[in-house]
Amino acid sequence: MATEPLLTISAFARAVELAPSTLRYYDEAGLLPPAEVDPRTGYRYYTPELERRASLIRRMRNVGVPVETMRTALAGPPERAAAVLAGFAERAARNAQQTQAVIDEIVSALQGQVPIQDVAVTVDGPELAAGLRKVARAASDHELALRGVLLDVDGGAITPVATDRYWLAHWSIPVAEAQTPDCRAFLPLDGLEDLTSRLEHHDAVTIEFGSGKVTICDETDSMPIPTADDRFPAYRLIVPDTAARSGRVTFDRSALTALLSAGPGDDETPIRFAVGTDRLGVSRLGDTESTRIDAVTSGTSTTMWFPAALLRKALDTMVGSAVSLVYSTSDRAVQLIPVEQNRLGVLMMPSRPEP
Template identity: 30%
Template sequence: MTAPELMSIGAFAKLAELTASALRFYGDAGLLRPEQVDPSTGYRLYTESQLARAAQLRRLREIGMPLPVIGTFFAAGPDEAVQLIDDQVAKVTTEAAGVRQAAAVLKASLGEEPRRAICALPGPVLAAAVDQVVATTVHHPDVPALSGVRLEADPGSVTLTATDRYRLTTRTLVPMHPPAGTWAGTLAGDDLQSLTSRLRRSRTVTIEAGERALGLRLADGTVLHCRLLTEAFPDHHLLVNSLPEVTHRVTIGKQQTVRVLEQQAPERVGLRVSAGRSSLLLPDGDGVALDGAATGPDLTLWFELTTLYPALSHALGSDVMLDLRGPDQPATVRSADDGDLTTLVMPCRSADL
C-alpha cells in the first residue's frame, strides 16, 4: 500500500495546477523529481511538501524562464534568485516591445497606409516629453485608453497628455515648424516608451499620422511606428476647465524641494503656506522652509510622496509653481522652459492621514 504522505501523480498534478505530462517532463529535466518511484509499476509518487516548489516552477514558466535558468534559480540563494527573475522580466519586456514594433510596421505596410505629415520636433525634446508624461499612464483592464498618451497638434503647439485618474500630466512643445492644420490621436504608451532611446538620438523627428499608426520619421529617414488606440481618451479639457478658482499660488525652487523629498522619503508630505512663505512638513513634525514666495491665507495640504514627487522631479527649468484650490481639490504643478509641463495632483483626504 502507498504510505499516507505520498500521493499519485494525478492527485499531485491537480493540487499543483499542472498536468501529469508536465510533471513527467519536469521530473525528467531534473527540476521536480518525484519523491519516490514504485519499482514494480513505475508510478511516480509525490509529497505535499513538494507543492511549494511546483508552484514556483509553474510561475517561472509563466514568465517564460528557460529550463536551464530555472535549474540555476532553484540552486541559488535569495538575492541571486531575485536577480534571475528581474533579468527574465527585462528580457520579456524587451521582446514584447520588439514584437509590438514589428506588428506596427507590418500593419503600416498593409496597403502602404497613407500618412500625413503633422509637424517636426527636436528628437531629444520629444523623447524627454514622452518620459515626462508616460509615467502618468496606467494599465487598467476596464479603461484601455489610460495606458495611452493623447497627442494634439494645432498651428501653435503640440501637446502630450496622460492620466491615471489620480494625476493628469500635460506637456506642451514648441514645434520646429507650425503644424499643418490640426490633428489628435491617442498613442500606445508602451510603444512610445520603447522608442524613446532612438528618438533621443535623432536630431529631428517628423510626426506622420496614419489611420492605424503614427509614423515617427527620424533624421536618417528611418520610420518608427506607434499604434493608435481606438478607445476614447478621458475628456481632460472638461476636467481642467471645471476646476475651481485658484486660492493660493506657491513658487518654489525645484532642486531644493526634490532634494528634501529624496533625502527624507516620507510616505506623505505636507505643504504649508503661511505669512507669504511655504514649507514642507514631514510626518515626524519637522518642517523645511522652502525658497520662494506664496500668496493666500494659511493653508496646509498633504500629498502622497508617490503622487507629488514625480510631478516635481519631472518639472522643467529651476522653478516650480503650484496653484492650490483647497485641501480637497486638485493642485496644479506648473513649470516652463521651451514649452510647459502641467500636472494635476490630488491631496490626501484628512481621513487618510
C-alpha cells in the same frame, strides 16, 4: 425699528432652490455667509435680502462658473463682474466648439462616412523624446486604456499626456506649422523607448496622423508607430484656468525632495502644505511642527494635503531646480510647473487625510 425675519437654512434652501449642504459649502468658501450663526448650536440663519445673491450664485453654478470666479464677480463693481464673466463665457464657448468638432469627427469615422483627416506636423525630435519620457511616468501600470501616452495636436502645438487618474503629466511642444487641425493618437508604453531613442537622433521629425495609424518620418526613413484605441479622458477640461487661479508658491525642488526622502517610507503618508507669505511649511500627518522651506508666494494663503508617493513622482517628473505650485479652489487640481521649462506640467488633486 423693524428687522427682517430670519430664515432657517432649510427654509432658505427651499426659497433659493439650493441644497442645505450647498449653502454650507458656499458659507465655508466665503461666497454666501449667513446673516447670523447661533454661537451655541452653530445653526445658520438667513434673511430674505440674501435671496438675490443666492439666486445669482445658483444661476452661475448652473452654467459651470467656478467658485473663485463667482467670488471675483460678486465682490467687485459691475464692470469687473462683466469682464470676468465674459472671459468665462468665451472660454466655455471655445471648449464647447472644440468638443463638438472632435465628437462630430469621431461619429463620422465610426459611421464610416468620412475618414479622419490626415494631419502632418513637424516637431523638434529631442524635445519630443524628452517630453514622452517625462510624461510617461504618469501612465497607469494596470489600466490598459491609460497604459501609454496620448499625442494631442491642438493648434500650434503637440502635447504628450499621460495619467493614471491620480495625477497627470503633460508637455506642450510647438510645431512648425502655423495652422493644424486638431487630432490625437494613443501610443502604448510598449515600444515607446524605441520611439524616443529614434526621435532624439533627429533635429526635426514629421509625425503623420492618419486613420488608425501614426508614422514618424525623418530625413531618410519613415517608421510606423503602433497605436491603441483612444479611450483617454478629456484632460483639457481639468487643466486649471490661469485666469481663476488664487495663488502660486515657488520653491527649490531639491529641498522638498530631500525632506520627503528623510521621512518614513510610507508612500501613503499625507503631506501637509501650508502656504503663507513667502513661506512654505511642510509636515506629515501627526507631526507637531512643520519644516519651513524658503519660497516666493503670491495670492491667497492656503493649506493643502497630498500623498507622499504622489509628491515624489511629481517632483521626479520636473526639470531644473525651481518649481511652482499653482492653485485655485479646493475642488480644482493644482499644477506643478518647472520655472525653467513651463511647457511641462503636472496636475494633482489635493486630498484630505482621513479623520
